Amino acid sequence: xxxxxxxxxxxxxxxxxxxxxxxxxxxxxxxxxxxxxxxxxxxxxxxxxxxxxxxxxxxxxxxxxxxxxxxxxxxxxxxxxxxxxxxxxxxxxxxxxxxxxxxxxxxxxxxxxxxxxxxxxxxxxxxxxxxxxxxxxxxxxxxxxxxxxxxxxxxxxxxxxxxxxxxxxxxxxxxxxxxxxxxxxxxxxxxxxxxxxxxxxxxxxxxxxxxxxxxxxxxxxxxxxxxxxxxxxxxxxxxxxxxxxxxxxxxxxxxxxxxxxxxxxxxxxxxxxxxxxxxxxxxxxxxxxxxxxxxxxxxx
Amino acid sequence: xxxxxxxxxxxxxxxxxxxxxxxxxxxxxxxxxxxxxxxxxxxxxxxxxxxxxxxxxxxxxxxxxxxxxxxxxxxxxxxxxxxxxxxxxxxxxxxxxxxxxxxxxxxxxxxxxxxxxxxxxxxxxxxxxxxxxxxxxxxxxxxxxxxxxxxxxxxxxxxxxxxxxxxxxxxxxxxxxxxxxxxxxxxxxxxxxxxxxxxxxxxxxxxxxxxxxxxxxxxxxxxxxxxxxxxxxxxxxxxxxxxxxxxxxxxxxxxxxxxxx
Numbered sequence: 276x277x278x279x280x281x282x283x284x285x286x287x288x289x290x291x292x293x294x295x296x297x298x299x300x301x302x303x304x305x306x307x308x309x310x311x312x313x314x315x316x317x318x319x320x321x322x323x324x325x326x327x328x329x330x331x332x333x334x335x336x337x338x339x340x341x342x343x344x345x346x347x348x349x350x351x352x353x354x355x356x357x358x359x360x361x362x363x364x365x366x367x368x369x370x371x372x373x374x375x376x377x378x379x380x381x382x383x384x385x386x387x388x389x390x391x392x393x394x395x396x397x398x399x400x401x402x403x404x405x406x407x408x409x410x411x412x413x414x415x416x417x418x419x420x421x422x423x424x425x426x427x428x429x430x431x432x433x434x435x436x437x438x439x440x441x442x443x444x445x446x447x448x449x450x451x452x453x454x455x456x457x458x459x460x461x462x463x464x465x466x467x468x469x470x471x472x473x474x475x476x477x478x479x480x481x482x483x484x485x486x487x488x489x490x491x492x493x494x495x496x497x498x499x500x501x502x503x504x505x506x507x508x509x510x511x512x513x514x515x516x517x518x519x520x521x522x523x524x525x526x527x528x529x530x531x532x533x534x535x536x537x538x539x540x541x542x543x544x545x546x547x548x549x550x551x552x553x554x555x556x557x558x559x560x561x562x563x564x565x566x567x568x569x570x571x572x573x574x575x
Numbered sequence: 576x577x578x579x580x581x582x583x584x585x586x587x588x589x590x591x592x593x594x595x596x597x598x599x600x601x602x603x604x605x606x607x608x609x610x611x612x613x614x615x616x617x618x619x620x621x622x623x624x625x626x627x628x629x630x631x632x633x634x635x636x637x638x639x640x641x642x643x644x645x646x647x648x649x650x651x652x653x654x655x656x657x658x659x660x661x662x663x664x665x666x667x668x669x670x671x672x673x674x675x676x677x678x679x680x681x682x683x684x685x686x687x688x689x690x691x692x693x694x695x696x697x698x699x700x701x702x703x704x705x706x707x708x709x710x711x712x713x714x715x716x717x718x719x720x721x722x723x724x725x726x727x728x729x730x731x732x733x734x735x736x737x738x739x740x741x742x743x744x745x746x747x748x749x750x751x752x753x754x755x756x757x758x759x760x761x762x763x764x765x766x767x768x769x770x771x772x773x774x775x776x777x778x779x780x781x782x783x784x785x786x787x788x789x790x791x792x793x794x795x796x797x798x799x800x801x802x803x804x805x806x807x808x809x810x811x812x813x814x815x816x817x818x819x820x821x822x823x824x825x826x827x828x829x830x831x832x833x834x835x836x
Contacts, residue, residue, distance in 0.1 A: 565661075
């Protein structure tokens with residue numbers, strides 16, 4: 276079976292090179308645990324990773340060579356070296372840190388507000404049935420509205436400066452957090468809640484000692500999807516008119532015809548977005564060591 | 576003294592789980608409740624520990640009406656129900672909230688040693704075997720020194736060896752503080768090994784059918800003729816409790832036995 280398998284895989288790589296490598300990159304960045312779950316030898320993993328990088332690297336090098344050889348001027352599709360130069364230039368001049376800081380601040384504020392509101396509303400709706408019956412239909416109806424549709428209203432209400440941008444991000448973050456917390460509280464094991472009742476825990480103690488720890492794993496997932504949406508909405512917010520921020524760099528690059536700057540800003544988004552997600556995961560992992568879950572291999 | 580006084584429980588769907596059940600349990604006594612499925616055994620325990628309220632009648636502990644979870648009444652469920660985010664020691668300390676940290680840790684440590692889990696204090700519940708987890712649950716219930724300990728089929732999910740081991744162990748633990756034990760089980764052997772008195776219930780609606788005193792000396796020999804005799808008495812009572820009126824005796828006994836097993 277092995278040779279046939281190898282032939283098939285090689286064939287697939289050669290024929291469907293670009294989609295396959297994209298898919299593999301996505302899979303490998305999203306779920307590194309999948310590699311650990313399979314008892315393959317280490318080299319196979321490295322080889323697959325290298326094979327996945329082959330196509331994008333080859334394309335990049337070929338484009339670089341084509342531009343250097345004068346086959347094309349690379350004005351609209353800048354070669355990697357020019358993107359790198361732009362990136363380094365922006366970083367050295369302090370432009371990139373300044374814009375990145377503005378964007379991070381917006382995401383942080385919007386995420387903070389969205390998480391606070393989403394957690395509170397989710398906890399209330401999850402714990403009290405009456406609140407759920409009253410609130411949930413309205414919130415679900417609001418959730419059905421594409422969040423970008425709020426932009427004109429937010430600008431009218433809050434002006435074109437920071438407030439409307441932060442409000443838009445907060446709205447984007449609110450819904451996944453609200454849904455995640457409410458769903459998780461409703462799904463807490465009745466049997467564990469009864470343990471709390473037998474030991475005569477009151478409402479606040481029940482929430483603190485039983486419900487919150489029980490929903491923590493689901494809460495982390497809700498926070499991560501909220502954060503992902505936060506990064507999505509900050510771009511939309513910065514498109515609606517900003518004088519700084521990574522989204523401004525994108526618009527600026529478009530209007531002044533600087534594609535290298537656009538790509539540099541996109542790379543900055545990818546790096547910072549991934550980094551914040553990693554920080555969130557790393558910060559919450561110590562609290563989830565107790566889990567008896569499929570994704571958690573026991574470390575002896 | 577725990578008194579269950581003509582307690583009835585009807586669920587909103589119209590299911591009649593219990594009908595005028597009265598059981599009096601003296602302090603330090605061990606009473607086992609046995610019966611076929613659907614005779615309201617578990618409902619009875621939920622009413623005594625205050626997780627559920629009777630539709631009629633009342634539960635008294637030393638003359639006071641039990642209206643909700645009571646600090647002097649502890650319970651061990653069929654499943655260990657350990658909180659997975661607390662260590663074993665943390666689980667045992669769970670019911671000692673409000674006491675100084677040192678006292679909580681000390682009492683949990685003593686109780687864990689008593690159930691033979693001293694070396695598992697800092698383990699997570701997921702790392703315990705079924706028997707160990709149930710020991711931890713018993714330690715959690717006993718660490719508050721309850722006056723009444725309720726046990727809802729506590730060993731039914733365990734293998735036979737572990738079950739026999741834990742039954743003997745439970746009697747040792749009982750001898751420490753001699754709490755009143757009210758045990759629900761469908762294992763007749765278990766009831767006879769543990770109980771001073773066995774209450775046989777009959778189903779639909781759940782009622783007390785018969786009470787059988789077991790006055791064998793402890794420790795009880797599971798192989799002895801007296802044990803066998805007691806077992807036959809309880810099994811016959813169970814058969815009678817499941818017999819339907821107007822059905823011939825022999826067939827009814829067989830049908831009952833089939834239902835029961």
